[in-house]
Amino acid sequence: xxxxxxxxxxxxxxxxxxxxxxxxxxxxxxxxxxxxxxxxxxxxxxxxxxxxxxxxxxxxxxxxxxxxxxxxxxxxxxxxxxxxxxxxxxxxxxxxxxxxxxxxxxxxxxxxxxxxxxxxxxxxxxxxxxxxxxxxxxxxxxxxxxxxxxxxxxxxxxxxxxxxxxxxxxxxxxxxxxxxxxxxxxxxxxxxxxxxxxxxxxxxxxxxxxxxxxxxxxxxxxxxxxxxxxxxxxxxxxxxxxxxxxxxxxxxxxxxxxxxxxxxxxxxxxxxxxxxxxxxxxxxxxxxxxxxxxxxxxxxxxxxxxxxxxxxxxxxxxxxxxxxxxxxxxxxxxxxxxxxxxxxxxxxxxxxxxxxxxxxxxxxxxxxxxxxxxxx
Amino acid sequence: xxxxxxxxxxxxxxxxxxxxxxxxxxxxxxxxxxxxxxxxxxxxxxxxxxxxxxxxxxxxxxxxxxxxxxxxxxxxxxxxxxxxxxxxxxxxxxxxxxxxxxxxxxxxxxxxxxxxxxxxxxxxxxxxxxxxxxxxxxxxxxxxxxxxxxxxxxxxxxxxxxxxxxxxxxxxxxxxxxxxxxxxxxxxxxxxxxxxxxxxxxxxxxxxxxxxxxxxxxxxxxxxxxxxxxxxxxxxxxxxxxxxxxxxxxxxxxxxxxxxxxxxxxxxxxxxxxxxxxxxxxxxxxxxxxxxxxxxxxxxxxxxxxxxxxxxxxxxxxxxxxxxxxxxxxxxxxxxxxxxxxxxxxxxxxxxxxxxxxxxxxxxxxxxxxxxxxxx
Numbered sequence: 208x209x210x211x212x213x214x215x216x217x218x219x220x221x222x223x224x225x226x227x228x229x230x231x232x233x234x235x236x237x238x239x240x241x242x243x244x245x246x247x248x249x250x251x252x253x254x255x256x257x258x259x260x261x262x263x264x265x266x267x268x269x270x271x272x273x274x275x276x277x278x279x280x281x282x283x284x285x286x287x288x289x290x291x292x293x294x295x296x297x298x299x300x301x302x303x304x305x306x307x308x309x310x311x312x313x314x315x316x317x318x319x320x321x322x323x324x325x326x327x328x329x330x331x332x333x334x335x336x337x338x339x340x341x342x343x344x345x346x347x348x349x350x351x352x353x354x355x356x357x358x359x360x361x362x363x364x365x366x367x368x369x370x371x372x373x374x375x376x377x378x379x380x381x382x383x384x385x386x387x388x389x390x391x392x393x394x395x396x397x398x399x400x401x402x403x404x405x406x407x408x409x410x411x412x413x414x415x416x417x418x419x420x421x422x423x424x425x426x427x428x429x430x431x432x433x434x435x436x437x438x439x440x441x442x443x444x445x446x447x448x449x450x451x452x453x454x455x456x457x458x459x460x461x462x463x464x465x466x467x468x469x470x471x472x473x474x475x476x477x478x479x480x481x482x483x484x485x486x487x488x489x490x491x492x493x494x495x496x497x498x499x500x501x502x503x504x505x506x507x508x509x510x511x512x513x514x515x516x517x518x519x520x521x522x523x524x525x526x527x528x529x530x531x532x533x534x535x536x537x538x539x540x541x542x543x544x545x546x547x548x549x550x551x552x553x554x555x556x557x558x559x560x561x562x563x564x565x566x567x568x569x570x571x572x573x574x575x576x577x578x579x580x581x582x583x
Numbered sequence: 584x585x586x587x588x589x590x591x592x593x594x595x596x597x598x599x600x601x602x603x604x605x606x607x608x609x610x611x612x613x614x615x616x617x618x619x620x621x622x623x624x625x626x627x628x629x630x631x632x633x634x635x636x637x638x639x640x641x642x643x644x645x646x647x648x649x650x651x652x653x654x655x656x657x658x659x660x661x662x663x664x665x666x667x668x669x670x671x672x673x674x675x676x677x678x679x680x681x682x683x684x685x686x687x688x689x690x691x692x693x694x695x696x697x698x699x700x701x702x703x704x705x706x707x708x709x710x711x712x713x714x715x716x717x718x719x720x721x722x723x724x725x726x727x728x729x730x731x732x733x734x735x736x737x738x739x740x741x742x743x744x745x746x747x748x749x750x751x752x753x754x755x756x757x758x759x760x761x762x763x764x765x766x767x768x769x770x771x772x773x774x775x776x777x778x779x780x781x782x783x784x785x786x787x788x789x790x791x792x793x794x795x796x797x798x799x800x801x802x803x804x805x806x807x808x809x810x811x812x813x814x815x816x817x818x819x820x821x822x823x824x825x826x827x828x829x830x831x832x833x834x835x836x837x838x839x840x841x842x843x844x845x846x847x848x849x850x851x852x853x854x855x856x857x858x859x860x861x862x863x864x865x866x867x868x869x870x871x872x873x874x875x876x877x878x879x880x881x882x883x884x885x886x887x888x889x890x891x892x893x894x895x896x897x898x899x900x901x902x903x904x905x906x907x908x909x910x911x912x913x914x915x916x917x918x919x920x921x922x923x924x925x926x927x928x929x930x931x932x933x934x935x936x937x938x939x940x941x942x943x944x945x946x947x948x949x950x951x952x953x954x955x956x957x958x959x
Contacts (some may be wrong), residue, residue, distance in 0.1 A: 229950050280808070316713070320828060343615060381816065383811055383813050384807070384810040384813075384833075385810050385811065385816060386813045388833075388835045388839060391835075391836045392798050392799060392839070394829050395798070398829060399795065407909055419768065419772055419795075422767060422768050423799065426765060431760070431761035431895070431898065434760040435759055435760045437760075438760050440757065440760065442764075452857075453770050453860060457760075457763050457764075458762065459764045460767045463767070463768070480828075481828075484828065484829060487832075522807065523669050
């Protein structure tokens with residue numbers, strides 16, 4: 208059985224230049240699963256969405272389930288008996304990598320808003336430093352979902368010779384206007400909370416703003432049809448006792464409240480702001496002058512683009528646009544449009560649809576239908 | 584030319600019983616256009632969405648354009664040479680009708696949160712008191728869009744003998760789960776603003792919360808495709824000068840900000856909360872025990888249901904559900920699904936699509952294509 212350690216750390220020595228500033232010796236946290244083979248050609252680099260840590264799957268060193276537990280492991284679609292998987296905690300996040308909540312070595316204080324404006328390209332470059340530190344010259348695959356998909360696309364453009372295949376899930380090479388507006392509003396909720404205090408807070412910080420932002424996030428991650436199926440117009444049993452005309456009355460309100468409360472304290476508000484804005488700022492047209500020219504720079508010889516028809520944040524039109532932009536005579540591109548009702552978050556929950564696609568891409572041996580079903 | 588007065592007021596004498604309490608002698612504000620004919624059979628009652636006043640169109644007494652100016656007037660789809668149009672400011676609102684910001688005669692203080700929980704049925708009953716005061720026994724048509732459509736449906740069920748025709752636009756006979764969740768979040772934004780102070784504020788009150796709620800409102804009133812067409816990824820020219828990493832950078836952020844600022848101070852926060860919750864609570868199944876039985880009580884012999892395919896708040900599936908529920912052997916029902924990109928707000932802006940439908944319904948003489956085009 209392949210060995211896996213829990214979180215590891217790589218320090219990028221010296222000045223790390225970003226698009227809008229620089230950091231002194233930032234640290235990047237990551238986890239790995241499986242073993243790098245002799246030819247070092249079985250590495251799969253996974254970038255995450257906005258809020259997850261590098262703990263994508265359990266291992267001997269950390270047996271708690273990861274955020275993509277059904278996808279990574281032995282006898283799973285990304286089979287760690289075959290592949291060496293590296294998951295990166297994004298630069299700017301708060302799970303071990305340097306971000307706005309980290310201490311600036313030059314001042315001894317947290318960076319807070321003195322952290323440089325963050326871009327998806329910065330996150331990709333920081334991830335590449337980890338890959339170089341592991342002695343990997345060329346990845347089998349760079350992949351990611353949501354913000355992680357944007358980062359995988361950026362990585363493929365910035366390091367075209369270091370990528371054999373690209374997998375983008377519920378993501379895009381530029382944002383849609385509507386998603387920019389939604390994220391802007393989420394950031395404003397956080398910044399409007401007096402406890403944010405222009406980024407200078409201690410403890411949980413702007414708990415009310417984070418709770419509101421998380422609720423709006425959930426409403427954009429999930430679809431209308433799914434909420435209707437799960438909650439309908441059901442009422443909370445004890446709603447009438449609370450004597451508050453605007454208190455929680457419907458089940459759907461209770462659901463959002465319980466999930467939002469879990470998020471507060473689990474993610475740093477300033478990190479959230481920086482990562483959220485990074486998605487707005489990503490535009491592949493910045494590389495080569497146009498969307499088409501940008502994607503032409505992608506080095507991968509093979510690409511898989513998966514999208515979900517009910518995704519509001521990264522609409523299916525964007526996934527098609529990405530697949531078509533990648534499709535040239537040099538590259539083998541596969542585009543899959545899934546009809547999941549779970550919207551943007553389907554890649555985390557609709558395992559019946561997602562697992563077979565990744566199993567197929569990674570030539571996994573998990574071919575018994577029963578195994579697929581039991582994972583859902 | 585028919586004469587029209589600006590806002591008029593009707594006081595409902597004595598105790599006005601609501602579903603969850605009562606008010607002492609509430610006042611209902613309304614405006615009228617055109618002249619009630621001898622047989623009193625040309626009256627069209629119009630209920631509004633959450634935020635408009637009764638000023639649906641200009642008149643001699645008030646020449647400022649109304650919120651549905653292209654639709655109501657001489658040589659317009661609802662032609663006031665033919666019809667006597669009454670628009671009601673909803674009970675619970677803040678434009679002349681009694682609502683949470685009105686002074687409770689028993690205490691001399693504003694009602695604020697002592698106002699009874701408001702329902703769509705209460706708004707319909709208060710509107711009916713105005714109709715009775717005008718000596719009208721049977722309306723030619725009761726109509727409304729958004730919350731106003733819900734109120735028109737409620738009116739048709741509560742007063743089946745008083746309605747000949749029903750027009751519901753971008754509305755429904757019950758809310759969808761997703762809209763309840765969105766409205767709940769908007770209310771939480773307002774209630775989370777310290778300036779709300781449990782409803783006990785003076786002046787503009789919770790300006791920050793209202794601004795946030797309005798922005799989310801706009802994102803649910805308009806569609807993703809429309810925002811993409813209008814703003815794309817365009818940047819604000821002077822964004823870089825502001826030295827705020829999370830300040831307004833994209834045109835779409837600037838657009839939302841300018842509209843939200845206009846809303847603050849123009850609508851009372853407590854009224855917003857009550858009217859918003861009323862939409863969540865409306866369910867035609869409360870009348871007769873089921874959705875089908877509730878709609879069977881609608882008295883109108885003719886119904887027009889109009890919906891927009893990009894509407895997120897009142898999805899087109901709901902409009903179809905309403906039309907099918909109304910369709911029985913006794914009633915002539917017409918259902919129109921429009922492909923406007925403007926989402927829920929299309930009835931306010933997509934006049935090229937909406938005007939011909941209402942012109943047709945009201946047998947208007949505005950049949951020159953040139954006139955229709957010029958209104959858009």
